[in-house]
Amino acid sequence: MEETSTPAIGNARPEHLGKLVAIVRADPDLMALLERLREIDLPDWRLVSGALYGTVWNALTGRPRRHGIKDYDIAYFDGSDLSWEAEDTVIRRVDAATAELALKVETRNQARVHLWFERRFGIAVPPLRSTDESLTRYAAIAHAVGVRLDADGALDVVAPFGLDDLFTMRIRPNRVLESGPTHAEKAARAKMMWPEVTVETW
Numbered sequence: 506m507e508e509t510s511t512p513a514i515g516n517a518r519p520e521h522l523g524k525l526v527a528i529v530r531a532d533p534d535l536m537a538l539l540e541r542l543r544e545i546d547l548p549d550w551r552l553v554s555g556a557l558y559g560t561v562w563n564a565l566t567g568r569p570r571r572h573g574i575k576d577y578d579i580a581y582f583d584g585s586d587l588s589w590e591a592e593d594t595v596i597r598r599v600d601a602a603t604a605e606l607a608l609k610v611e612t613r614n615q616a617r618v619h620l621w622f623e624r625r626f627g628i629a630v631p632p633l634r635s636t637d638e639s640l641t642r643y644a645a646i647a648h649a650v651g652v653r654l655d656a657d658g659a660l661d662v663v664a665p666f667g668l669d670d671l672f673t674m675r676i677r678p679n680r681v682l683e684s685g686p687t688h689a690e691k692a693a694r695a696k697m698m699w700p701e702v703t704v705e706t707w
Contacts, residue, residue: 551651573698
């Protein structure tokens, strides 16, 4: 089986891609969750963000599994019904299917992000077109990573800005949105959990 990155937006160096895949495959929490999510088969789904960069940074610094990981973010994209009720039904379905894993899972429909983003962050954003596009709006470049377990067992990796920042433990702003406060908040928490990180201020 061949591990892949998404050619349209993934430009990860092969050696970094290989390291990421090896780290993910070595983590029983991530693999159990990915296998369960593959069974659920949400539309255009990925495991994203903190569960990935936290796992990589723990591996790089010799810290225990789950250190610094608040939750396990599941992103999916379903534009067929933008109601909160439809999203809540999916959230409950995922929670029930993953309950025995004892992980705090956060599931969000990326097709609905534009409906609440301004209210929460003070910035109006256009609708997203896919889960992968959502990664391009993350406040820090190192955080913009997603994986999915394919039917053949391969890990499909997307990293719109590559994986250099992830593996050099550098938190650099992604200025596509005015996300300075979010960047600062996430960087401060990361610095507390992993003092080795280097932070580039907004």
